[in-house]
């Protein structure tokens with residue numbers, strides 16, 4: 001609230017006023033400014049998103065709700081009155097990034113006492129609520145991932161508009177989130193997220209960050225019990241979105257011109273097991289090759305969903321969404337039905353991200369991954385047979401509890417045998433509250449680091465060899481951005497090095513007038529740099545590859 005002195009109208013006293021009736025003041029007259037009602041003081045917001053695609057998608061929903069409430073987006077944290085930090089807790093480093101910004105936020109608050117800071121995402125759990133204020137002293141409000149749909153209400157912004165309440169058809173409930181017990185721990189329950197998503201879609205309250213590629217969440221939470229992982233405690237048990245709703249959202253994305261849709265979930269492969277059985281899915285029987293039994297008869301599964309979305313056609317009969325992807329898949333329930341759907345559906349991209357974590361059965365057991373290296377290899381064989389040329393990527397953890405040299409070497413051996421296109425590797429980071437926190441985190445930090453650096457070097461050579469296979473070939477690229485001539489921030493410069501952007505910048509330094517450095521992805525999810533008119537962003541083009549680095553390709557428009 002700003003304080004102000006009593007308004008004084010600058011009107012000439014009667015004795016000096018010219019005689020005769022005074023003309024009424026123009027409503028726009030500056031002297032009336034004090035009497036006009038204040039425009040509602042809605043904050044300008046900035047969302048800082050860390051972590052995985054699920055967080056990005058959640059941030060699109062939060063931004064959409066804030067926009068629907070009448071707030072405007074600020075271009076930076078420094079110019080915002082409301083900062084929403086959507087956190088990731090997967091490793092300590094991700095949390096340290098946010099903790100390290102508390103001083104900066106504190107200073108911003110001193111300069112702008114109206115500034116409010118909200119912390120959402122996986123760092124907020126019921127079990128650690130007590131300690132949050134101390135860890136994040138600049139934060140005013142903490143929301144668990146399942147509480148994120150309440151953001152607008154909890155900030156008292158809902159009354160300033162009508163759209164958010166109106167879009168549900170009923171008044172938006174102030175509190176929708178709930179908790180549930182998982183192995184004696186109180187964790188969030190994503191049940192209502194399914195409805196909140198549906199409301200956000202109906203109300204148009206999703207502010208998508210791209211007009212070309214869209215995230216489409218299909219399942220929330222995770223039922224797996226990987227011993228190192230915080231996600232089941234942050235996100236709670238699995239909850240699938242209704243089949244028809246997902247297909248309807250995909251259809252709406254197609255109508256809006258999206259060229260690529262990525263189905264999202266911590267484990268998209270278990271989509272549908274928690275939905276009610278239905279006659280129309282009577283033919284669905286998803287067999288389990290390993291692990292515990294799960295009754296999935298007559299329920300929709302990911303294969304069914306992919307076939308339905310692949311079946312959406314445009315007016316000309318072609319695939320309305322030319323590119324369909326899904327992340328993340330757990331090897332344990334990657335079914336033959338899914339492999340067959342990938343083979344049969346032309347829109348499904350020839351790329352699969354299948355995290356393996358380790359190449360040692362003993363490690364996989366300690367990690368609670370529920371499959372063996374042999375099972376993983378069998379699944380890859382089957383996929384490679386069904387979809388020849390498919391690009392494979394994976395996640396690996398080095399230095400997990402008790403990892404011996406031999407166990408680590410087994411992971412290197414697996415990478416050399418499979419020859420993944422891309423590997424996301426990380427050193428194990430103990431997460432409080434996870435089952436592995438009871439095991440000794442006994443690989444010394446320096447050894448974890450040594451293994452990580454070595455493994456990344458091994459993979460870099462493999463990635464380069466794989467990418468060289470593209471030299472002289474033409475590949476379809478969905479162009480999604482113009483690359484600016486120079487990176488603006490250090491972070492960007494670092495990312496650039498990794499993405500091979502710096503080299504491409506040099507190659508495309510002296511482009512003719514009207515031609516820009518463009519970047520996009522191939523169907524195999526390879527980053528591809530090229531040069532062309534900026535208007536091509538959003539188009540599917542052929543690029544003849546003439547340069548290959550370990551992390552990106554480069555070529556001319558074909």
Ligand code: SAH
Pocket residue numbers: 090091228229230231265266267328329330355357395396397426427428429430431
């Ligand atoms: N649901 C996805 C993974 C989500 S987390 C899946 O199961 O594949 C992404 C990756 O982070 C994981 O695959 C794992 O490699 C890594 N990760 C998870 N917990 C970790 C931890 N405590 N320390 C280091 N890496 C971790």
Ligand code: SF4
Pocket residue numbers: 222223224225226229230231232266267330
């Ligand atoms: Fe974590 Fe495992 Fe679930 Fe992936 S499948 S989110 S690694 S518990």
Ligand code: F3S
Pocket residue numbers: 050051052053054055087088089090121122230231234235
């Ligand atoms: Fe991080 Fe949560 Fe995703 S912990 S990786 S943001 S699910």
